[in-house]
Amino acid sequence: MRKTLLIIGGSRGIGKAIALSLAGSGWNIWLTYRSNHAAAEETKKEIEKSGVVCRLFAFDVADYRATEEALGKACDETPPHALVYNAGIARDNLMVWMTREEWDTVISTNLNGFYNIMHVVLFPMLREKRGRIVVVSSTSGQIGQAGQVNYSASKAGLIGAAKALAREVGRKNILVNVVAPGVIETEMTEELPQDKIMPLIPLGRFGRPEEVASVVNFLCTEENMYIHGQVIGINGGLAI
Numbered sequence: 750m751r752k753t754l755l756i757i758g759g760s761r762g763i764g765k766a767i768a769l770s771l772a773g774s775g776w777n778i779w780l781t782y783r784s785n786h787a788a789a790e791e792t793k794k795e796i797e798k799s800g801v802v803c804r805l806f807a808f809d810v811a812d813y814r815a816t817e818e819a820l821g822k823a824c825d826e827t828p829p830h831a832l833v834y835n836a837g838i839a840r841d842n843l844m845v846w847m848t849r850e851e852w853d854t855v856i857s858t859n860l861n862g863f864y865n866i867m868h869v870v871l872f873p874m875l876r877e878k879r880g881r882i883v884v885v886s887s888t889s890g891q892i893g894q895a896g897q898v899n900y901s902a903s904k905a906g907l908i909g910a911a912k913a914l915a916r917e918v919g920r921k922n923i924l925v926n927v928v929a930p931g932v933i934e935t936e937m938t939e940e941l942p943q944d945k946i947m948p949l950i951p952l953g954r955f956g957r958p959e960e961v962a963s964v965v966n967f968l969c970t971e972e973n974m975y976i977h978g979q980v981i982g983i984n985g986g987l988a989i
């Protein structure tokens with residue numbers, strides 16, 4: 750029987766690369782996204798080329814009811830073998846200018862969304878007494894980033910949440926880990942000033958989504974696994 754990955758925010762960028770990587774390993778993919786239907790349909794087509802099944806779920810992770818409605822029944826009937834919490838947004842501004850809306854939107858999506866997803870998926874996974882959870886945080890959550898107080902707070906919050914969760918569910922054979930990407934080539938980073946950031950990266954280049962996906966694939970698929978409650982930086986040396 751094929752295993753199933755539930756990827757939250759899997760239609761574009763890093764999430765898409767993760768979905769394609771696990772599909773390539775023979776996993777069926779349940780892919781969630783918010784509103785970009787065209788990108789999701791395109792990703793689904795690419796996933797299906799691996800001969801696996803791909804189901805799409807469109808909803809806003811910041812909306813508890815919508816999350817429950819979209820995923821509750823499916824996860825209760827067939828708990829996924831791995832869950833990757835990847836959905837995330839940035840609304841950058843210096844703290845002194847940051848609007849309440851910029852703060853709330855980022856925290857609601859990146860951090861409250863984690864609660865909403867966990868509340869729907871965790872109990873079914875616990876029932877199975879097996880599983881892998883990977884949370885996509887960020888270097889900004891590890892070391893902080895000027896202009897990203899909201900984003901850094903949400904991503905640091907995810908690290909704390911994942912570590913605490915790891916302590917709760919380890920005995921149920923659910924392994925929880927975090928990946929913390931640095932600057933990865935996606936739509937989110939298209940506008941960044943390359944000339945200012947590049948000198949800070951010892952490898953001298955931005956990362957590729959596939960380079961995050963290969964680590965997540967390992968954390969989801971490796972059978973000989975004693976990595977639990979860890980934060981794995983994927984940042985070209987940006988944070989050492």
Ligand SMILES: NC(=O)c1ccc[n+]([C@@H]2O[C@H](COP(=O)([O-])OP(=O)(O)OC[C@H]3O[C@@H](n4cnc5c(N)ncnc54)[C@H](OP(=O)(O)O)[C@@H]3O)[C@@H](O)[C@H]2O)c1
Nearest residue numbers: 758759760762763783784785809810836837887933935937
């Ligand atoms: N790119 C980087 O350099 C970088 C570095 C460190 C960490 N990260 C983190 O890695 C993750 C992916 O980043 P990315 O650059 O690949 O982002 P991206 O290209 O903007 O893709 C974001 C994905 O999340 C979904 N999403 C966003 N808000 C959502 C919401 N409210 N409800 C449901 N789904 C939502 C999007 O769905 P739609 O397509 O429908 O919008 C899309 O599938 C994020 O958590 C980000 O913070 C990125």
